[in-house]
Amino acid sequence: MTSLSGARIRAVLVKEFRQYRRNKFILYTMVVLPVLFLVAPITTILNLPSTAPEVRVRAAVGSIFLLMLLIPVIVPVAISAYSVIGERDQGTLEPVLTTPIRREELVLGKALASIIPGVALSYLLFAVIMTVLRVVGHPNVVHALWQGSWLVAEVLFAPLLAAWSTWIGTAISARSSDVRVAQQLGTLASLPALAVTSLMTFQVLSPTVPVALIVAGVLVVIDVAALRVVSRLFDRERLITGARATRAAAPPPHDS
Amino acid sequence: MSRRWFVRRRVGFGVRPVTWQGWAITAVALGLMVVALLVVRRPLGAPSVLVIAAVYVAVGYATGGRSRPGASPAPPESSGLPARGTPDAPTPVAPATLARVAREATSRAGDLAGRDAAIEVVGLTKCFGERDAFRDVSFRVAVGEVFGFLGPNGAGKTTLVRTLSTLLAPTSGSATVAGLSLGEDHGEAIRQRIAVMTESPGLYGRLSVRENLEFFAGLYQMSDARVRIDRALESVNLAGRAGDPCASLSKGLRQRVGLARTLLNDPAIIFLDEPTSGLDPVATREVLELIGGLRERGVTIFLTTHRLDEAERLCDRVAILNTTLRIVGDTDELRRQLFERSLEVATATPLADPAALFTAIPGVGSWRASGDGRYVLETTEPRETAPRVARALVAAGADVESLAESRHSLEDVYLQLIDDDTGVSA
Structure with a gap:
């Protein structure tokens, strides 16, 4: 198998980003929820008294991380759920499929266009929260936040969760016949991935660096498997007609 | 800058x-x-x-802040926009630039000259479940030919184009497109050599004309994308609208952008699926002129259409499909296959004894009256028989109003075949 073309993946990515830029509605819906997520944890932490017990502080910090990890789940799935069915509705999918682009290149281009905004927003908000709390937070809260395990978890989990929700959204989009259904189903179907990370945020698993790395490893395995499944769904015939190709077992001979 | x-x-x-x-x-x-x-x-x-x-x-x-890069330049005065007061008014095709694009496409097509068949289809069948989209279709399109594919709605035309452009896998049969056999292994290579313009141009409305073309140039991995885009836009006379969002263009202009897209990769074969569907007559003429420009330069074009007049005008040969292939040939050949050749005679007053007159003329097989003073004479050689008929009529003292060979249009051919199918299925 020859290697994938970075130029084609980039072409898809650039096209998707241009479309986001031109569609303010997409940008606003991308940003509104994360901004709300920004307000809630900061308020919670700032309202913690300096004498709050450690258990309470840890619980508050855990809930902050859960919110931060919701962003890379929710933002990409909303975008990716539209990626195939939206293009099919607009009539733009077929011309793309008549070009030499491979299905893996199309999948990766569209996936990156969903993953990058989700991860970027997640990192940005995380940086803002950490900065604000570092500047104005109580020392015991700052100490609980600035733990290596949480930093590793945020850095690793955000892209992995974003990838998972992107695969789910894309798979549903490729099989769906309605954009709204695809987006609703996609959001619901991507939430179970949070269960893995919730084990850490709710202190079921002790939030240490090794545990974060193990959980990240599990997510990597899930993501790779999902990528393979989604790539198969990007069969041209399936995308055009909604059904898989059927070839006769033994084509009849023809006089030439 | x-x-x-x-x-x-x-x-x-x-x-x-x-x-x-x-x-x-x-x-x-x-x-x-x-x-x-x-x-x-x-x-x-x-x-x-x-x-x-x-x-x-x-x-x-x-480092900026005074101008917006990529903003569309004002249309040049020499862009050919007619003074009709509307920005979407169709502009005449630039023949010189079109010819240059066509020449390059022809040189690409020339790679196939040794094989001399641009498309060869043998017993191709496509089924969706129990339903046949098309069945046992065989035909051949020569390099540089404009091949028209006609048929009623649901006849399988679009499915055939999708199959030949590797979007759908055939259920059975085989085909060679641009020198490569249809199959999973050749899909990418075939798509590199062809271009398809779907019925709807399929453009991203929020992106500009240039951005749409840049995207497709990226998919073809073109290193000289800018040059090719400029050339393609010039050839469809849209250079002045390159910065406009596609959503702001009329349907006719969007079709032109779609056509510019098909020219980007200098394809050996261009598939055009109903390119004038839904266009007004002026926009239709513009698109047909562009296609005609390519035709004159020998690019292989596979054109599916409902419009029999445009098929007759543009195509070297036509095929009529109605799930199965009904007929293939040039329009004159189809007329000969389907209709007896005949002469139509009109006289000022009905003839006294037409039977005696017409049966005595050598070359006239049979005759029938088609109205008052109107007669149709079946003949195998209209050119040779016509002078004899004229002489016989004058000798009989008839006042001849007209004498001409009957012309059956492609529409007659089409309707004849489709009526046959309807009769069979009824």
Whole structure:
């Protein structure tokens, strides 16, 4: 198998980003929820008294991380759920499929266009929260936040969760016949991935660096498997007609 | 003109980055602000951030902020836009530029000359479950030919185009497209050599004409994309509209953009699926002129259409499909296959004894009256028989109003075949 073309993946990515830029509605819906997520944890932490017990502080910090990890789940799935069915509705999918682009290149281009905004927003908000709390937070809260395990978890989990929700959204989009259904189903179907990370945020698993790395490893395995499944769904015939190709077992001979 | 890193916002004030350099400066500025907040503690943290922000804005204004890159230039006066008062008014095709594009496409097509069949289809069948989209279709399209594919709605035309362009896998049979056999292994290579214009041009409405073409040029991995895009836009006379969002174009102009897209990769074969569907007569003429320009230069074109007049005007040969292939040939050949050749005679008054007159003329097989003083004479050689008929009529004292060979249009051929099918299925 020859290697994938970075130029084609980039072409898809650039096209998707241009479309986001031109569609303010997409940008606003991308940003509104994360901004709300920004307000809630900061308020919670700032309202913690300096004498709050450690258990309470840890619980508050855990809930902050859960919110931060919701962003890379929710933002990409909303975008990716539209990626195939939206293009099919607009009539733009077929011309793309008549070009030499491979299905893996199309999948990766569209996936990156969903993953990058989700991860970027997640990192940005995380940086803002950490900065604000570092500047104005109580020392015991700052100490609980600035733990290596949480930093590793945020850095690793955000892209992995974003990838998972992107695969789910894309798979549903490729099989769906309605954009709204695809987006609703996609959001619901991507939430179970949070269960893995919730084990850490709710202190079921002790939030240490090794545990974060193990959980990240599990997510990597899930993501790779999902990528393979989604790539198969990007069969041209399936995308055009909604059904898989059927070839006769033994084509009849023809006089030439 | 070198691109600016920042541009002034259209709404509000300030600048925004537009190039990677601009974005890099923005990222560095944000990073410095975060570091300043974390490292430089009170009371100097906030002033540091303000200083960085001020420097960033100054850099933004210094490296841009006065013009917007990529804004569409005003249409040149020589663009050929007719003075009809509407921006979407069709413009005449630039023959010289079209010819250049066509020549290049022809040279690509010339690669196939040794094989001399651009498309060869043998017993091709496509089924969706129990339903046949088309069945046992065989035909051959020569390099440089314009091949018309006609048929009623649901006849399988679009499915056949999708199959030949490797979007759908055939259920059985075989085909060679641009020198490569249809199959999973050759899909990418075939798609590299062909171009398909679907019934709806399938453009991204929020992107400009140029951005749409840039996207497709990227999918073909073109290193000289800018040159090719300029050339393709010039050939469809849309160079002046390159910066316009596609959603703002009329349907006719969008079809032209679709046609420009098919020219990007200098394809050996162009598939055009109902290219004039839904266009007004002027826009239709424009698109047909563009196709005609390619035809004159020998590009292989596979055209599916409902419009029999345009098939008759453009195509070297036509095929009529109604799930199975009903007939293939040039239009004259089809007329000969389906209709007896005949002469139509009109006289001022009905003849006294037409039977005696017409049966005595050598070359006339049979005859029938088609109205008062109107007669149809079946003959195998109309050119030779016509003078004899004229002489016989004059000798009989008839006042001849007209004498001409019957012409059956492609529409007659089409209706004859489709009526046959309807009769069979009824």
